Each structure stands twice: as structure tokens, then as C-alpha cells.
Amino acid sequence: MDIRLQKVELSRAGKAFCFDTLIRGGMITALAGASGSGKSTLMSLIAGFDRPQNGHILFDGIDFTRAHPSERPVSLVFQENNLFAHLDLRTNIGLGIRPDLRLGTAEKAAVSHALERTGLGGFENRLPGTLSGGERQRAAFARALVRKRPCLLLDEPFAALDPALRIEMGRLLLDLQQETGVTVLLVTHLPDDVERLASEVIFLKDGEILADETTGAFLARQEPQEIRNFLGNRPPR
């Protein structure tokens, strides 16, 4: 499913944002840029937590600009706190199917299956606090799986994980994406993630899009300075 932002404008706390882009369906697009450049705002606009003052947000050509967050075809995974700490995994993931938690046998089976698929088989009754950081993020993916929304917004989902785990989680993401064909928008501050996971890159600066291109073109850039700085973070190979 394509996500189209048509001259979307928003000003918030004295800062102006203006986005116009197409996030193409069925692939992973990375969203990068310095902190404060508008990554979270762009995510919020797509998810529906913020309403633009001007412009339209379309999913496959259908205007969702005014739709409630829950009506939009997106699932979300944040860096942390994706799970309600006092609810067990079955409940946390079940919320993705029925937000009022009336789970029948079929729904419960779907939850177990999703847990299985993300490597958390048998963890239904565990509380998030008893899991490792990586396991908690897997559970968040499991919920995205059961929700079956065509778009997945990931806000630095691996930032709190150590490098080995990050690579493992990246692989899981790639697998899931290929399996479901979901459109993924991945916010990251690591050029590594961009290279390994994304097909396209959107790079933001001061509330506007500085670059919007394929990963190959992006990685080959020598200017402007902001992107060089970003890519300079890449560990030497």
C-alpha cells in the first residue's frame, strides 16, 4: 500500500513542517535525519496523532487526512513501551485483534501463532517485565502481525538493543516484510540499518525533505554536508 503525503503542512511550537512525498508500497523505506528534523512529526502525521493544517494524507489514493488513528491502515512499533507492563503477552497481543479484548478460540490461536512466528512460542502468560528488551520488541512485532494492517511504522525499534540483537531483529523484520508484503516506514539514526534493511530513503532537515531516493543513490552521496555527516557514522567495513 502506497502512502502519499500531499503538501502536508503543520506548525508546532514555532517550527514549520512541510512534507510532500510518496512512500512506496511493499518495501521498506528508511526515514532519517538529525534529531528535531521532523521524523517523529512525520510519523505522527501518518499515524494520525497529529492533524495537518494543510495538505492530504492518502493511503492507496484514499484520503485519510481526518481519520482517527485506529481507522488508519497502520500498525506502530516504538523504541520501547510497546507493551502494557501490567498485562501479559496474550492480552497485549490480543489487543491487536480485538481492542475490547473479547478473544475467542480462533483469536487466541492467532495470538499463539504470532508469538510462535516471532520466536516467543509459549510466552502467552509472561509479563513484559520478565522479558529481555529484544523479546519485548519481538512481542510488539507479533502484535503488528496479528493486526494485519498493510503499513507498519517503526520508530527506532532497535535503538535500545545491542548490535548483535539489532542485526537479528533486522533479519526478523526483513522476513516478516517479505512474508506479508507490508509497507514499512523505519525511523532510524543508523546508516547501517538503512543499508541493511531499506530499499528507499527519506532524509529530513529542519522540517523538510532533503533527499528522497533509493538506498543505493543515498549511500553514494558526497553532499550535502548533513547527509555526509549521517553516513560518516557508518563503521568502516
Added chain:
Amino acid sequence: MLTRGETIRAIAGGVSSLAGIALFAAAGVAALLATGLSQAASPLLDPYILGVLRFTLLQAVLSSALSVAVAVPLARAMARQPRFPGRIWILRLMGVPLGLPVIIGALGLIAVWGQHGWVNRLLVALGLDQPVSIYGLTGILLAHVFFNFPLATRLLLASLERLPGEYWLIASNLGMKPRTLFRLVEWPAMRSQIPAIAGLILMLAATSFTLVLLLGGGPAATTLEVAIYQALRFDFDPPRAVALALIQIGMTALILIVLQFFGGAASEGATLGRPPERPDGQTSAARLLDAGLILPATAFLLFPLAAVVIGGLQADLLRLIADPMLHRAVLTSLLIALPAGLLAVLLAYSISSARFALLSRKGQPMVFERMANLTSALASLILLVPPTVLGTGWFLIAGPANMDRLAPFLIAGINGLMAFPFVLRVIDPALTSHRERTLRLCASLGITGLNRWRQVDWPGLKTPLLTAFTFAAALSLGDLGVVALFGSDQLVTLPWLLYSRMGSYRTDDAAGLALILGLLCLFLMVLGTASRTPTERASP
């Protein structure tokens, strides 16, 4: 994951604080008992005392339940509307009743709800001629709710604001309905705090004295505190006073223990301090509902305070402000209230740190956990020791010759002790979630001791500590009970000056002083909320 040294130091600190409180109370009581045996032949639990006990508990339980029942939906509405116009001022005003001497609050309430109050005048203007009478249980409950729901609301709001901001976004994305969100997220977070908050209000209501007599309408409404005062002052029967105080403590402790089982342990996620966005509060229905709760609650809080302001403006304020007596009284009040606030914060911080150190050790038996939880609740029982009993006991220990020198320390000390249970409710949850968030990182980076305090604890806990401190200072600022025991013409606090003007026909002066006292409290609350920024709001 505290180091061994840290654990031991934390536990030692908490134990010495607890021991200090217990010793201070025990010494006062012992000194009082040492004065001699009961002269009275009348049995302790006569029908009069039994009736009083029944009424004390009845009104205290109802007051506590009602305050919490008002505070739960209100706190939720306030949490859902982080950008409600004037929200920060509503929160600040909620701290003011804490610092008002009860008589001032009561007169404000009567100006609104009394026989000839605004409500009744409005009803008469609307053509109803039967005035609403609040005297009796209604009035007592009204007053106790007025004095306590703001505190309960702020504490519950803090428990909601401590939840990670991601929760609200995820809930909104998942399409959880407000009811489900309340049942699954908001209520569990509040529930974990309710036993402590309800217990606190219960204790305050149980020891209420002036309000109960003033609004109770007759001696059928009498609390044990009145009987204790009567035993100590009119009958001069210290053993009886102590025995009654023990009954009061015992009965309330029982209720507190029962309340403990109602709560569950709060488990909160760690958060990077994402500013809480509440998309669930942005629907028209939610806005309407929340405004429909916040506005009447604010009016309920504001009107009696407005009556105090209006009364105060009729006084000759310029003359009062120029009066050197006032300057001395304000200075005296602050010199007592600030150390009292500091003492309360130190006690609560050390006890809370110790509790956390105990609970965070792995493989703890459940009994141990319950005990640790219960200890801090029991430490709060200090609220139930009537200040008259403590004060009189310590008066004996200090001796008349030293009274003039020791009185300020004793007043500040007793005020600090009385404020400690409030402060604990502010600090304990904040400290626990702060520690859970930072402990591993600190341990892995090897940040300990003073460094940890400077780099991690103070920045992270500044807001709740400041709030707690200003709460405690406000409480001490409004104190009349303790200062009345030790006050002399050398030691005149603002409420004491106010009360003495009331006591000699100078009601206008008293109203003016009440306004000044109220403003002083509001100023403290502004200080206490000064460090609240949009990203750091997890403090009442």
C-alpha cells in the same frame, strides 16, 4: 542492582528514620503517662466513647471513599487533557487547601454552602424557599472532600503521568475505546496508589476536630480527637488521653492493613520522557466529558477559596501589610515551615529508599515484600497520634525553663512528622519508578554515591522532591494545632496571629490575614510546580 554498600546504607537510613519517628512518639507518650495514674473511675469504653468511635470511623471511611471517588474520574480527565486551558493553575490551586487552617477553609465553605451561602441564595432566587442545610454528616463530608480531593487528584494524576507516553499512542492506534483504556491501563495505574491515598485521607478525616464540631451541627458528631482533647485539657487525665489515642491508632491501623490488600504492585515501563500526547482525549466526546468533570470540580474548589479572597479584600490590607507583627509572623512561619518541610522530605526519602533497596533484592520471600510495604504505611500512623498528646508529652520532656528556646524546634519537628505521610505518597512512587528506570544503567556505568545523586537522582527526582517539599511546607504553614500548644508571644506564626485576631473580634483583620496566608501557599505551590516541563510531569 544496588551495590552492597548502597543497599546497607539505604536500609540503615530508612531504619533510623523509622526508629526516630517511633522514638519521638514513644517518648512523648511515655512522658505523658509518667505524670500519674488515671484519676477517673469512668471506664474507657463507655457507651459515649463507643458511639464516638463508631462515628469517627464512619465519617472517616465515607470521607475517604468520596474523596477518592471524586478524584479518580477527575485525575483521568486532567491526564487526558494535558493542554486544558489554565491546567497548571488548577493544579496549583489544588495545593492551597493543604495550607489553609481548617477554620478558614470552613468559613469559605460556609460562605458558599451555608444557610445564607451563595448556593442557597441562588436557590432562593430561583424560587425555592427551602434552604439546603449542610450541618451534620453532609457538612462534614463536604468539608473533608473539599480539603482532600485535591490532594487525591494530584497524587492519582501523578500515577497516570508516570505511565509511558507510548501507551496512549499505541492504545489510540489499536483503537481501544475509552472504557477499555480505563479498565486496562488507567485504572490499574491508579489502583496501585489508591490504598495509600485512601489511607492518608482516612487518617486525616479520623483525626479531624474543628471541622467535625463546626459543621457537625451537634455533639452527635464527635470524633475521638475531641474526646482526647477533652481528656487532656478539660479533665486533665493524660492516661485516658493516651489510651484513647491508642484506640484511635489501633482501629485505623486495622483499616489500613485491609486497604493494603486492595492495591496491586505498580509496574511501569521505562520511559525516555516522551511528552504525553493523549489522542484519546482529543475526540469531542472526551473533551466534553473531561471539561464536564474539570469545570465543576474546579468550581467546587475555587468558590470557597474565592470567598476567602473576597473576605480578605474587605480588610484594610495596606495597614496589615505594613504591620511589623505580620512581618514577624510570616518570618516565623517560614522559619518553621521550611525546616519542617525539609525534615518531612528527608524522612520520606530515606524510608522510601530503604523500601526500594529491600524490595529490589532478588529472591525475596513474599512475606518480606508485604512487610516492607506495610512498614511505610505503619510509619504513616504518626498522623494518628494527636498533636496534643505529642506536644504535651514533649512539653514535659523539655521542661518549662527550656520551653522558650525549644518551642520552635518542637513545632517544626512535630509539623515535619505530621507532613511526612503526605510527602511519602508523593516521593515513594516517583522514587520507585525512577530507580527502576535508572538502576541498571547506573550499575553498568558504575555511577554510585554522591555522583549518582548529582548526575542521576537529583535531575530525575527534582520535580517530585520539590513538590513534596512545598506540600509539607504548606501543611506546616497552615498548622494551628501544634503551634497552639507551644505558642507564646515570642513565637507567633501567621495562623496563630490570624486566630488571635479572630479571638478578639477582629474578623476583618483575620480575613485579610487568611488571604495573605492563602497567597503564601499558592506561591509555594507555584514554586513546587516551577520545574514542571512538558516532558517531565510525573509528579503531583
Added chain:
Amino acid sequence: MTARMHFLISRLPLAIAAAITLSAPALGADKELTIYTYESFTAEWGPGPQVKAAFEKTCGCTVNYVSAADGVALLSRLKLEGAATKADIVLGLDTNLISEAKQTGLFEAHGIEAKDVSVPGDFKDDVFLPYDYGHFAVVYDTQTMKNPPQSLKELVEGDPNQKIAIEDPRTSTPGLGLLLWVKSVYGDKAPEAWGKLKNRVLTVTPGWSEAYGLFTKGEVPMVLSYVTSPAYHIDQEKTERYQAASFSEGHYIQIEVAGMTKGSHDKTLSRDFLRFMISPAFQDIIPTTNWMMPAAKMSKPLPAAFDKLVVPSKTFLMSADEVAANRKAWVEEWLNAMSLH
């Protein structure tokens, strides 16, 4: 209680006594007189400052005040301090407290011939000397009360919609005063009278200040206060809005007294003060500072505001011993009558 705790507690008074002896102020150098009194006496607008200045002019001494919240607190403080008290003079007890005060054994007969003292009710005592008095009265607001009760009976049986605020006899002296007033008039029928009066009582406050506060805020048209209360409003606020109702049965009196302690370190000075207290120099100060009637001759006539006050036709006063013997039983009787529904 364990044996050890017994031991500790039994040692406590010793420790207290030791602390007191150690820190007792050095005596001698300059003559000092320590007066224990209540707070509104020593307040800046009270009689205290003027009394201190006037007495210091003649005695060549320094007057120190130690103040308690009220008369009852004053007596409690004295009981707590016992023989260790610093007080030379105790000023501010009322007639109802005299008996208990004497039981402490801390007071000494004044030995002063008080022929200048004149208070209604023929009060005489060899330990305590009166310095002022006031009759209790129902004070009403003329703006809301056109037909005030003319007698206690009318108060008791009047329109229950016209309310009164009274004080609690368990916690305040005016409250006890009303209790004794009703007892004096109704005797054994007092419970029935209270049963009726109950319906007119809006509320029972812990002290005078709260009740009077309700009254001046307009919450209640009547309050139990003093015959002299209107004098304050006439003299200071230039208003005759608040008046005392004259009751045909008579009014109960509160007499405020002072006495000297056995432990006084300069008994001549103490006696000098008591003599000064019933002299015009002291008495002149009382009416417009304590808002009570002087207990002895003044050097000038009473202020004009006092001319407008009600003069009770009859004075009720029970002996201190009778009050002390019956207080508990009568308070219990009152409680029962007021608590019944």
C-alpha cells in the same frame, strides 16, 4: 509493659526535674515578675502591653508574660509544670476553674483586703482576686432578627428556623457557661430544655472564635457571647448592628481572676501586682482592651459604648466547688440531650 520500660518511665520525671534545675535562670540582679496568662491578654491590642508599662513605672521591675491559648490551656500548663513553674502570677482563670486550680496546691492566699472589688454575684475568694467580668448573653444581628428572645425560655421555645451558634462545653468556657446558665434556670428540667433548644442550634463550635466568626459572616443570626460584645462593635466599628438580648431570668456570669503562686520568688512583688490589678491604673485599661467589665473602681467613667449595654437584672453564679463536683455529670447530661434524635 516490660520491667525495663517501667524503670525508664519511672526515671523520666527525675530527668525532667534535673533538666529544669539545670536551666533555671539566674535570679537576683533585677527584679522580675513572670505572669502566666492567656494569649489575647498579651496580644498587642489586648491589655497586656499597657498593663506591663503601667506596672513597670511603679515597681522598678520587669514584667514577663508567658501566654497559653486560653484559660483552660493555662491551667493545663500549670498542672504540667507543677512546682517547677516559673509563674509568679497566674492571671486569666475563670470562676469555674478555681476549684481545680486550688487542687494543684500551687497557689497561695493573697491576703489582700479587696474592698474596692465589686462584681455581681458576691464573689469572694482568699486565693483568687477578680480583675474583670462579663455576663454571658445571646448576641443577635438586628438586621436579620427583628424580635430577639426576651428570656432563656423564649430562646428555648422559639422558632426553630431562627438559629443560634453555641460553643461546646467539652472544649470551651463559654460553652460551659451556657451549660451552667441553663442548669441555673431549669435545674432538673435542663435536659428537656436542651432537647428543645437543640432544634434552634445550627451548630456547636469548638470555641468562641468559630461561633462568633459564623455570626459575623451572617451565617447565623444569634450567637452565645457576652453582654459586652456589642461594646466592641459600637466603639471600634461605630455600628449598633449587633446587640445582646436581655433575658428576664437573668444572666450567668464569667469572672476572670488572678492569683499568686507558692513558688513565687518575690512574694512582695506578687502582692504588689495583685494590689495594682484592682487599682484604677489597671482597671482603666480593661474595658476597651479586654472588652469586659472592670472588677473594681476606675479613675474615669466607662467608655460611652458601655452605657448602651444591657444590664442583667439578675446574676447567676455557681460556686466553683459545685461546678467542679458536677461538671462531668452535667456535660454527659447535655451530650445525651443534644445527641437524641
